[in-house]
Amino acid sequence: MKSYRDLIVWQKSMNLVTLVCSLTTEFPENEKFGLTSQIKRSAVSIPSNIAEGYGTNYRKDYSRFLQIAKGSLFECQTQIEIGVNLNFISVENCKEINDLSIEVEKMLNSLINKLADN
Template sequence: MKSYRDLIVWNKSMSLVTLIYTILKKFPDEEKFGLVSQIKRSSVSVPSNIAEGYGRNYTKDYSRFLQIARGSLYEMQTQIEISKNLNFISEMDVKEIFDLTLEVEKMLNSLINKLKV
């Protein structure tokens, strides 16, 4: 593998960010600096931490960044759930997001487990 860009989990998480940004356009304007901002940051954090961890020279560092990415994924899932409870997002959009987050979560867990020493 030549680059973090070759990682399926990175590519899936990039697709997740694109999906999130598309869906957030439907949110109320008053949430621009609230949930929308939080969700954007947590979603962008997932592929960013995968990439940063990949660039580290130590397996332990890489594993730690993957764990941070997983934490950001959980944070985003929680924020999406809050958005659903506030009726800012449709059930169909929630399902699409959660299906993709589940894929990314499983891949992160698998990669983290493979890196355990």
């Protein structure tokens, strides 16, 4: 593997950011600096921490950045659910995001476990 860009979990988390950003365009204007901003920040944090962790020289540090990415993913999942509860997002519109976020979650768990085993 030559770069963090080769990691499928990074690629899928980048796709998640794109979906989240397009979904939040439907949020009310008065949420621009509230929930909209918070969801985008948490989504952007996922691939950012994967990349940053990949660039470290130590397995333990890499694992820690992956844990942070997982925390940001859970934050994003929660905020999407809040958007549904507030009727900013329809259940149908967030299905693709939910499915992708669960896939990223499983991949992060697998990579974290792999690092712990070695």
